[in-house]
Amino acid sequence: MKSFFKRYTPLQIAIHIYGWSALVLLLIDFFTGNLTANPIQALEQRTGRHAITLLVLSLACTPLNNLFGWRELIKRRRALGLYAFLYATIHVLIFIDLDYGLAWSLIVQTIIEKPYIVVGVLSFLMLVPLAFTSFDIWKKRLGKNWKRLHQLIYLIAPLVALHYAWGKKGDFFRLQGEIIRPLIYASIIIIFLIMRLPQVKKALASARDRIVVLFRKREPQPKVDAA
Numbered sequence: 144m145k146s147f148f149k150r151y152t153p154l155q156i157a158i159h160i161y162g163w164s165a166l167v168l169l170l171i172d173f174f175t176g177n178l179t180a181n182p183i184q185a186l187e188q189r190t191g192r193h194a195i196t197l198l199v200l201s202l203a204c205t206p207l208n209n210l211f212g213w214r215e216l217i218k219r220r221r222a223l224g225l226y227a228f229l230y231a232t233i234h235v236l237i238f239i240d241l242d243y244g245l246a247w248s249l250i251v252q253t254i255i256e257k258p259y260i261v262v263g264v265l266s267f268l269m270l271v272p273l274a275f276t277s278f279d280i281w282k283k284r285l286g287k288n289w290k291r292l293h294q295l296i297y298l299i300a301p302l303v304a305l306h307y308a309w310g311k312k313g314d315f316f317r318l319q320g321e322i323i324r325p326l327i328y329a330s331i332i333i334i335f336l337i338m339r340l341p342q343v344k345k346a347l348a349s350a351r352d353r354i355v356v357l358f359r360k361r362e363p364q365p366k367v368d369a370a
């Protein structure tokens with residue numbers, strides 16, 4: 144047990160527990176008939192929400208490292224991103240198979256008719272290359288292009304938030320209906336994206352340095368022997 148905790152950090156353990164337990168709970172609820180009156184819709188919604196949550200968490204790693212200097216977050220981005228992709232894939236498979244029974248012409252018709260689904264499809268298609276190239280071997284192979292490719296996340300995250308908000312019934316301007324939750328996700332995404340702008344990054348880094356200096360000054364200084 145001791146060696147387990149030496150090998151994995153608490154953050155790593157927490158991420159994997161979230162990643163798998165959400166899926167296990169979903170399967171338990173599905174097989175015990177513990178979903179809503181519309182189980183397929185419930186599955187679609189829950190997998191979609193896990194996907195966007197994990198995507199937002201992966202997006203949070205870089206700005207939070209810049210702000211708090213918590214370097215481990217950078218190492219955990221990949222796991223969070225891959226879990227987001229896993230849930231997005233299950234979400235899409237549920238849509239294609241359970242919801243539409245692989246009726247491709249109906250699927251295409253729905254995609255064309257509902258703009259929020261077009262946005263979902265676009266974001267999923269962009270997630271695919273990111274997931275497959277997230278491993279070190281691809282980082283080496285693609286060189287500078289790897290970073291360029293992975294910057295797609297700045298486009299994908301707002302698109303997913305749009306997909307979420309657009310699919311909901313509600314009044315955007317009066318903040319009524321089911322629009323609040325998607326708006327919270329969208330606001331968090333916007334904050335994290337702003338925190339990545341070079342000027343903002345610089346300002347945050349200098350604020351962090353000032354806080355560190357302030358704390359060091361407050362720490363009791365060791366007494367120096369006069370002799």
Ligand code: HEM
Nearest residue numbers: 184187188191192194195231235238263264266267303307
């Ligand atoms: C081929 C791509 C996609 C299709 C066809 C698709 C389809 C759908 C559909 C039909 C719904 C509405 C479910 C309902 O309320 O009845 C939905 C909702 C949602 N989708 Fe997608 N989606 C796609 C991609 C994605 C991706 C890539 C993400 C996230 C990474 C995502 C996240 C969500 C979220 C958060 C919701 C709202 C869940 C809720 O109502 O609580 N979707 N999607």
